[in-house]
Amino acid sequence: MFRATVCEYIAREVRPHLEEWDQNRSVSPRAWRAAADQGIVGLLAPQEFGGAGLTDWRFRNVIMEELAKVPAGALSACFSVQDDIVTPYVASLGDADQKARWLPPMCRGELIMAIAMTEPGTGSDLQGIRTAGERVDGGWIVNGAKTFISSGINSGAVITVVRTKPDGGPDGFSLLVVEEGMAGFTRGRKLDKIGLAAQDTAELSFADVFVPDANLLGVEGEALAQLKHHLPTERLAIAASAMAAADAALSWTLDYVVERRAFGRSIADFQNTRFVLAEVATELDVLRAYLDAAVVALSAGELTAVEAAQAKMHATEVGGRAIDRLLQLFGGYGYMREYPIARAYEDARVQRIYGGTNEIMKSIIGSALVRNR
Numbered sequence: 131m132f133r134a135t136v137c138e139y140i141a142r143e144v145r146p147h148l149e150e151w152d153q154n155r156s157v158s159p160r161a162w163r164a165a166a167d168q169g170i171v172g173l174l175a176p177q178e179f180g181g182a183g184l185t186d187w188r189f190r191n192v193i194m195e196e197l198a199k200v201p202a203g204a205l206s207a208c209f210s211v212q213d214d215i216v217t218p219y220v221a222s223l224g225d226a227d228q229k230a231r232w233l234p235p236m237c238r239g240e241l242i243m244a245i246a247m248t249e250p251g252t253g254s255d256l257q258g259i260r261t262a263g264e265r266v267d268g269g270w271i272v273n274g275a276k277t278f279i280s281s282g283i284n285s286g287a288v289i290t291v292v293r294t295k296p297d298g299g300p301d302g303f304s305l306l307v308v309e310e311g312m313a314g315f316t317r318g319r320k321l322d323k324i325g326l327a328a329q330d331t332a333e334l335s336f337a338d339v340f341v342p343d344a345n346l347l348g349v350e351g352e353a354l355a356q357l358k359h360h361l362p363t364e365r366l367a368i369a370a371s372a373m374a375a376a377d378a379a380l381s382w383t384l385d386y387v388v389e390r391r392a393f394g395r396s397i398a399d400f401q402n403t404r405f406v407l408a409e410v411a412t413e414l415d416v417l418r419a420y421l422d423a424a425v426v427a428l429s430a431g432e433l434t435a436v437e438a439a440q441a442k443m444h445a446t447e448v449g450g451r452a453i454d455r456l457l458q459l460f461g462g463y464g465y466m467r468e469y470p471i472a473r474a475y476e477d478a479r480v481q482r483i484y485g486g487t488n489e490i491m492k493s494i495i496g497s498a499l500v501r502n503r
Contacts, residue, residue: 136196139168151328166239174217180237187429198374201470203477204328211280214367216243223348244285246276263292269342275335282332286310303353307345314339325476362438368485369441372449375474383456410452417448436498443491446481453478
């Protein structure tokens with residue numbers, strides 16, 4: 131029933147607007163409000179704040195699967211930032227006032243929130259963050275810059291990783307929520323990416339921004355621990371998105387090779403075509419078994435950071451490779467953006483980068499193997 135609801139929403143509010151969103155490099159606010167009306171966003175938020183109060187992450191996976199079939203990877207990524215990353219932060223770390231301020235408008239599709247970690251000179255090395263908050267009476271004065279921030283243009287509030295204790299080492303960072311309209315908070319250019327065009331991505335600047343104590347999310351000085359705790363959900367979301375995109379690409383390719391003819395017969399009759407399809411389908415089936423187990427573990431609160439890293443690394447590598455091989459079977463048409471596989475190919479590449487590069491995932495996995503030897 132939920133999948134049918136998602137499909138109806140996509141047919142009415144997503145498919146007709148994909149080109150417009152790509153051209154504007156932004157998703158229309160209407161899409162957010164309509165998704166909220168259908169109960170498609172806010173799934174993980176507590177019911178008392180307008181959410182569905184779900185702990186079963188399979189519902190989020192359904193949304194990813196159906197959006198991948200369009201394909202609407204940019205909208206899927208936007209929803210993922212909101213529901214898989216930001217909402218759990220606010221719901222688990224926020225005090226009663228913060229939850230009441232931010233969660234209800236998020237669940238109504240009226241407030242988009244972002245999270246800002248990456249800086250121009252700092253990516254996966256979070257301890258290298260230089261955006262700093264100086265303690266003053268009633269809050270902090272924040273100065274610095276962030277980049278590659280998903281939903282950076284349309285967000286009304288940004289959970290910002292700030293160094294609040296200059297000499298605090300790993301315990302010197304805090305999560306401060308910077309809101310639209312705060313003096314000194316500005317958004318730079320909307321970044322022009324090679325994929326996920328409609329997902330607005332921006333540079334953010336902070337020049338003597340006063341952030342009050344009421345906007346400290348969680349405990350001061352514990353940002354890195356808080357980030358570490360919530361990263362498995364983000365990484366599994368990226369893995370699931372990669373799986374969904376590759377699965378959709380396989381379906382499009384099967385339709386294409388059966389219908390397309392060359393040298394007097396269907397492309398599907400060629401041995402190479404069947405070998406590629408067999409190899410891709412088998413790789414995806416094996417991957418799906420691991421991801422299904424990971425989704426169940428996440429819903430039960432049992433997914434470990436290492437398992438999430440393995441899921442993210444393997445799914446994005448397998449998914450990206452699968453889409454690349456399947457695009458080849460389309461020949462020149464696979465390079466045309468009127469075919470969905472071209473859009474999926476563009477969107478897939480970043481999955482090996484964001485959420486922690488796959489090289490970082492390998493480091494996490496390898497360190498755990500050696501440590502537990």
